[in-house]
Amino acid sequence: MDVSSLAAALPSLVAPTMNLKPRLAFPLHPFSARGGGAHPRGSVAVGCAHSNVPPPLRRAADEEDQGEDADPRLRLHRLAEEFRAVPEAGRARRLLAYAAALPRLGDADRVAANRVMGCVAQVWLVGRCDGAGRMRFAADSDSELSRGYCACLISALDGAHPDEVLDVDPADLAPLGVAAGTRSRASTWHNVLVGMQKRARAAIAVREGRSPAGSFPSLVIGRDGTVRAQGSYAEAQVSSPPLQFCLFSFRCLD
Amino acid sequence: MKTLDEYYRSYNSNVHRGIHVLSAKATEAYEGARTKVANFVNAADSREIVFTRNATEAINLVAYSWGLSNLKQGDEIVLTVAEHHSAIVPWQFVSQKTGATLKYVGLTKEEVPDIEQFKGLLSNKTKIVVVHHVSNVLGSMLPIEDIVTWSNRVGAKVLVDACQSVPHMPVDVQKLGADFLVASSHKMCGPTGVGFLHGKLDILSSMEPFLGGGEMIADVFQDKSTYAEPPSRFEAGTPAIGEAIGLGAAIDYLSQIGMQKIHEYEKELATYLYESLISVPNVRIYGPAPCKTDHRAPLCSFNVENVHPTDIAEILDLQHGVAIRSGHHCAQILHRTLGINASARASLHFYNTKEEVDVFVHALKSSIDFLTSEL
DSSP, rough: OOOOHHHHHHHSSSHHHHHHSSSSOOSSSOHHHHHHHOTTOOOOOOOOOOSSSSSOOOOOHHHHHOOOOOHHHHHHHHHHHHHHHHHHHHHHOOOOOHHHHHBBBTTTTSGGGGTTTTTSOEEEEEEEEOOOTOOOEEEEEEEHHHHHHHHHHHHTTTOOOOOHHHHHGGGGGGGSSSTTTTTOOOOOHHHHHHHHHHHHHHHHHHHHOOOOOOOOEEEEETTOOOEOOEEEEEHHHHOOTTOOOOOOOOOOOO | OOHHHHHHHOOOOSSSSSSHHHHHHHHHHHHHHHHHHHHHOOOSSSGGEEEEESSSHHHHIIIIIIIIHHOOOEEEEEEEETHHHHHHHHHHHHHHHHHOOOEOOOTTTTTOOOOOOOOHOOOOTTEEEEESSBOTTTOOOOHHHHHHHHHHHOOOEEEEEEETTTSOOOOHHHHOSSSEEEEEETTTTTTTTTTEEEEEEHHHHOOOOOOSSSSSSEEESSSSSEETTTTTTGOOSOOOOHHHHHHHHEEEEEHHHOOHHHHHHHHHHHHHHHHHHHHHHTTEEOOOOGGGGGGGOEEEEEEEEEEHHHHHHHHHHHHOOOOOOEOOTTTTHHHHHHSSEEEEEEOOOOOHHHHHHHHHHHHHHHHHHHHHHOO
């Protein structure tokens, strides 16, 4: 599927609260070899090993529809090969090109509940399971390169089944760049993947009739024995729509 | 590095325990490093130096050992909005457990902590003041001697985060007069994994242990234990022996150059960095300008209009081999106070040169051009 169809299709893949508005009506190919193509901020010079235009990112569901293997790990592997084929100087351009094609999230989705914690830039991630049992993701960031990383991960995991999302190992990201697969608050690749897997885990829990709430990172146990979330991240998790977190009180043993 | 290598190859042995020659040698080197640290900051007694994992652990030591025993509901802890997370979060723990309240000093329009507001916050409820000596974001320096004088008048203790001053200038703990002072080895040409707390001996002697285990005890019974004197009381378990000895070697290196000489050179470098950076279009530097302060550290936290600092840092790294930091620099409260989410930061030490500053500025301009042409 080309980028314009992807951008047009995304609004139907996400919850009604999302307000995806592609910044422009993309042409069939975002950056034509003739140097045209609408772009949010003017003309773009994009380079890659084989032509001046990067191939559009394709989603797992699109490839499956065409009978191709849409396994996310394989797609990540192909993405890594694509990046390796590009001279290092061109990789940033490629990421920025993917960033330019990634639809922006609306204000309603750029909220604390959707923050991907640990990134050096602000990254918002929205994910849910659609009627066909596939995970649908959308993401945004205030950093353009981070948007590029998000676009790549979405292309690999959007449309995948929740179990397939969980099967992706952070080490699968390693070929994409230095420290890409490393557990670190500075690795957008890793942190966004973790965020996607959290949402996949919640979707599986709902499917199996369990509470989608996972382990809770930040609790304050008061002197009176009450347990409450504290801190913007913890409080955001409590208020996050897909998660129904049950706060409970227990007696502190003195 | 040679010192570390020599320790691990030649006399790797635990300290204060064995009676054989290797242990004796290791103990002598370890305690020798403690004496070097004490001399480096002009501590009155080497027993006032407690080795920790880093400054963060040193602050936690004070918070748990002194704070939990001496603070109660109604007491106040004064900090500034420009503190590093390591100087804030442990006191939040203490506040939650004891009921003491945190009070924050804001910034002036020159983007330095407001000293007049600080004086106004001090009262007989203030039990401890926790402040940086030099800000890791703003580059500004606080008047610690005055802060200690004002704090002592209301009976408050003072803890100084000296991570950004000890590596860059002469620091004299007796002159500063603070009750506690912390620093980290890895910021002063030493190895990671070791730092230190300086505490006045009478205060350390009155403090309960932080961690329990070997070394910090005198006698252990089934129902109780008695504890060693400082500094051992606060050094439970096997310490980072090689690393502490390595810190001693780093101090030898810095002392050989001379901290005053380092400081003078870095003042010049700081001004050069600031003036070079401010000449780049659309750059906003945080903290006071060098002309408006007696001291500006050789670091600049900055933003470029309409370009994310993380993007700048990545392109500087990928395309120019220049390493800077981007993010909140462990100072989220300060960033919120400044009205920003993140910033980029270029920081220098005495081994950097003006030529390297030129390379950085040139690379920055090129990175900005690249990003603004692609966006």
